[in-house]
Amino acid sequence: MRARVVITGVGVVSAAVTGDSAALGAFLVAPFAPTARALGAGAVAALIDPGESRRLSRVCQFTIAAARLALRESGLDPAAGLGLVVGTEFGDLASTHAFADGFLARGHGGLSALLFPNTVMNTMVATTAIAVGARELALTLNAPTVAGELAVARATAAVASGRVPAVLAGGVDELDPVVERELERFGFDAERRSEGAAFLVLEPRVAAEARGAPVLGEISAAAWRALPARPWGVGRTCRSPAIEAVLEAAGARAADLGWVYASGSCDDARDRWEEQVLGAALGSVAPVSTLGRLLGRHAGLGVLRVAAGAWTARSGLLPATDGATRVERVRPGRGLVHGLARGGTHVALVVDAA
Amino acid sequence: MTQVVVTGLGAVSPYGVGVAEYWKGLAGGACAIRDLTLIETDGFRCRLAAEVPQPLAGSTRRTRADRLAIAAAGEALADAGLGTRDCAAAALVVGAVGGGMLEAEAWYWRTARAGVRPASLAALRAVLPSAHAETLGSRFRLGGPRHTVVTACSSGAVALAEASELIAAGVVDVALAGGVDAITRICFMGFNALKLLDTAPCRPFDRERRGMSIGEGAGFMVLEAEARARARGARVYATLAGHGMTTDAFHVTAPEPEGDGMMRAMRAALAGGGITPAEVQYANAHGTGTPQNDRIEARALARVFGEGGLLVSSSKSMIGHTMAAAGSLEAIATVLALGHDLVPPTANLATPDPDVPFDCVPRAARAARLGCAISNSFGFGGQNVTLLFRRGVA
Numbered sequence: 001m002r003a004r005v006v007i008t009g010v011g012v013v014s015a016a017v018t019g020d021s022a023a024l025g026a027f028l029v030a031p032f033a034p035t036a037r038a039l040g041a042g043a044v045a046a047l048i049d050p051g052e053s054r055r056l057s058r059v060c061q062f063t064i065a066a067a068r069l070a071l072r073e074s075g076l077d078p079a080a081g082l083g084l085v086v087g088t089e090f091g092d093l094a095s096t097h098a099f100a101d102g103f104l105a106r107g108h109g110g111l112s113a114l115l116f117p118n119t120v121m122n123t124m125v126a127t128t129a130i131a132v133g134a135r136e137l138a139l140t141l142n143a144p145t146v147a148g149e150l151a152v153a154r155a156t157a158a159v160a161s162g163r164v165p166a167v168l169a170g171g172v173d174e175l176d177p178v179v180e181r182e183l184e185r186f187g188f189d190a191e192r193r194s195e196g197a198a199f200l201v202l203e204p205r206v207a208a209e210a211r212g213a214p215v216l217g218e219i220s221a222a223a224w225r226a227l228p229a230r231p232w233g234v235g236r237t238c239r240s241p242a243i244e245a246v247l248e249a250a251g252a253r254a255a256d257l258g259w260v261y262a263s264g265s266c267d268d269a270r271d272r273w274e275e276q277v278l279g280a281a282l283g284s285v286a287p288v289s290t291l292g293r294l295l296g297r298h299a300g301l302g303v304l305r306v307a308a309g310a311w312t313a314r315s316g317l318l319p320a321t322d323g324a325t326r327v328e329r330v331r332p333g334r335g336l337v338h339g340l341a342r343g344g345t346h347v348a349l350v351v352d353a354a
Numbered sequence: 355m356t357q358v359v360v361t362g363l364g365a366v367s368p369y370g371v372g373v374a375e376y377w378k379g380l381a382g383g384a385c386a387i388r389d390l391t392l393i394e395t396d397g398f399r400c401r402l403a404a405e406v407p408q409p410l411a412g413s414t415r416r417t418r419a420d421r422l423a424i425a426a427a428g429e430a431l432a433d434a435g436l437g438t439r440d441c442a443a444a445a446l447v448v449g450a451v452g453g454g455m456l457e458a459e460a461w462y463w464r465t466a467r468a469g470v471r472p473a474s475l476a477a478l479r480a481v482l483p484s485a486h487a488e489t490l491g492s493r494f495r496l497g498g499p500r501h502t503v504v505t506a507c508s509s510g511a512v513a514l515a516e517a518s519e520l521i522a523a524g525v526v527d528v529a530l531a532g533g534v535d536a537i538t539r540i541c542f543m544g545f546n547a548l549k550l551l552d553t554a555p556c557r558p559f560d561r562e563r564r565g566m567s568i569g570e571g572a573g574f575m576v577l578e579a580e581a582r583a584r585a586r587g588a589r590v591y592a593t594l595a596g597h598g599m600t601t602d603a604f605h606v607t608a609p610e611p612e613g614d615g616m617m618r619a620m621r622a623a624l625a626g627g628g629i630t631p632a633e634v635q636y637a638n639a640h641g642t643g644t645p646q647n648d649r650i651e652a653r654a655l656a657r658v659f660g661e662g663g664l665l666v667s668s669s670k671s672m673i674g675h676t677m678a679a680a681g682s683l684e685a686i687a688t689v690l691a692l693g694h695d696l697v698p699p700t701a702n703l704a705t706p707d708p709d710v711p712f713d714c715v716p717r718a719a720r721a722a723r724l725g726c727a728i729s730n731s732f733g734f735g736g737q738n739v740t741l742l743f744r745r746g747v748a
Binding site for chain 1: 451463466474475480485487488495497498501502519523525545548599600602603607615735
């Protein structure tokens with residue numbers, strides 16, 4: 001018997017919005033594209049004490065801040081058993097550059113034993129596990145574009161199977177000047193990219209209700225698969241095994257979906273492929289929102305879109321992402337969160353109202 | 355409950371390409387830790403590592419790590435006898451850390467020193483650990499769930515545990531899973547900076563041990579639902595009977611001193627397999643050769659299995675610490691030990707540490723009747739994984 005999985009906490013740290021589900025809802029009802037892609041200095045100062053901020057890299061601070069916001073809203077006690085699944089595309093690349101630059105500038109004497117652990121991509125999970133006391137399953141998932149929603153899908157499976165009592169599932173990325181410079185040099189700078197972190201607390205519905213936790217939404221099904229494509233390439237196959245799997249698991253038809261959040265981010269070739277995949281699976285029955293065009297892509301955005309899906313399921317409002325700062329009225333209740341990466345990894349989640 | 359069995363093995367190790375070479379080296383107690391030639395070592399305290407011997411097969415346009423992964427994964431799929439149709443629905447889970455960092459470092463160094471930029475965006479994209487999964491997925495047309503796990507030195511073992519969960523949950527009935535890493539400058543320099551490398555080949559569980567030796571390689575398994583394997587008449591190497599994954603939540607680089615997270619991982623694996631400690635005869639230890647790891651791991655093993663309760667050995671004494679590949683290469687060693695009733699030794703173990711209350715099989719392999727065995731893998735961030743294998747099928 002698989003447990004029903006609900007969202008009981010949301011934490012978001014981004015250039016547009018920082019806070020819990022209420023802050024996210026306030027943003028979504030009047031969405032806007034922030035002028036800055038990067039988070040300002042001190043963006044997470046209220047959530048990270050001075051000792052931590054001296055010790056932790058910037059991307060680890062984003063991660064811990066968003067995780068704490070989600071846990072605070074949920075009211076969950078990590079001592080009861082908490083897992084942690086974090087998706088990221090680039091990890092702590094800034095520390096990797098700093099470590100290498102130390103050697104290149106000053107030779108052996110420039111090597112930092114303190115920076116080295118940050119060069120491993122699980123450093124955000126390691127520091128967050130310590131900060132919040134998560135002692136069960138802890139995974140870092142690396143993927144382009146869909147790392148955040150992949151983390152939520154994997155965490156949903158862990159909770160549904162009874163593998164862990166609860167999971168903090170999140171995504172995080174930081175803008176990296178070397179990556180940005182090289183993408184621009186090769187003409188891949190049309191895509192809107194940004195930075196930040198987002199987390200959800202996921203737990204079985206019965207456990208959440210028993211402790212009187214806020215139930216913000218339900219993830220009724222989650223799946224991830226691979227479509228044929230060359231590494232970092234855009235494929236041609238439009239049939240989506242992931243969407244088929246979640247519709248079957250949720251006992252839903254395409255017509256039951258009132259809305260869709262997709263992973264469009266102004267990477268035109270990839271965005272077109274996703275439109276074709278969604279069209280083949282769902283037809284044109286549900287309106288589609290692509291927050292990436294507003295907020296910029298980073299691994300936290302995939303998680304934010306799941307939280308936004310829960311908000312849309314409750315409110316019947318869907319942010320328009322055609323450049324206008326407005327919302328559309330849609331059918332509340334069940335909808336789909338979808339992500340498709342270059343290379344073919346794709347993720348689908350059916351999200352319902354609480 | 356779906357039983358998960360091992361039906362294919364593939365390895366590229368510091369002994370060379372192939373599972374046969376790997377087992378020959380392990381069973382013979384051959385230490386493959388030598389002078390490091392892949393990267394510059396001038397001025398470093400330690401200049402040793404366990405490299406995969408040259409030449410490597412495959413296009414030089416691919417990263418070294420991708421070439422290691424392709425060779426090992428291809429061997430595992432062929433060994434299992436999986437065809438294109440099987441692969442179309444198979445899951446792929448890859449444990450990785452360094453990605454294509456060896457090549458990225460080369461251009462980063464050239465950029466810093468001579469202003470030379472990478473020739474293509476592909477070179478930049480290949481840096482990421484997820485590049486291996488994209489390469490393998492494309493090459494072998496694997497269409498099931500695909501993901502890349504980064505749990506530091508336990509990544510390869512986590513990949514196997516993750517694939518096992520996908521099969522047990524009924525999401526897929528066959529998966530290719532494992533880990534891969536090539537030696538990189540950052541890894542070599544970082545462990546030097548942490549002063550965790552021995553200047554001699556590492557000596558796990560020796561009283562005089564001084565640290566680890568790094569290595570490289572790739573190890574992949576085909577995991578399959580037992581019913582599917584039986585239906586197609588596949589050879590079954592062993593059953594992956596249970597696994598445990600825990601986190602210390604204690605320190606980024608140091609293990610929790612009492613080994614609590616390690617014990618929880620081992621106990622979860624036993625509970626998952628419905629197997630008592632007394633039924634396990636062998637532990638392929640994480641056994642890095644650092645004073646701290648080996649002492650704490652031995653303490654945790656003693657609390658779970660009792661002092662002297664099983665044979666313990668460290669493959670790292672022979673092939674070094676192959677980072678993200680370690681967990682899967684050592685899982686393969688564990689499966690082969692079960693199949694051959696032969697425990698690979700701990701090489702370079704001359705003076706057993708009195709704080710390690712186990713027979714650590716010094717220097718020569720030991721014949722032993724084995725029914726169940728565990729493989730431990732631990733990583734930075736306190737990431738603990740235990741895989742429990744049982745001979746044959748229950």
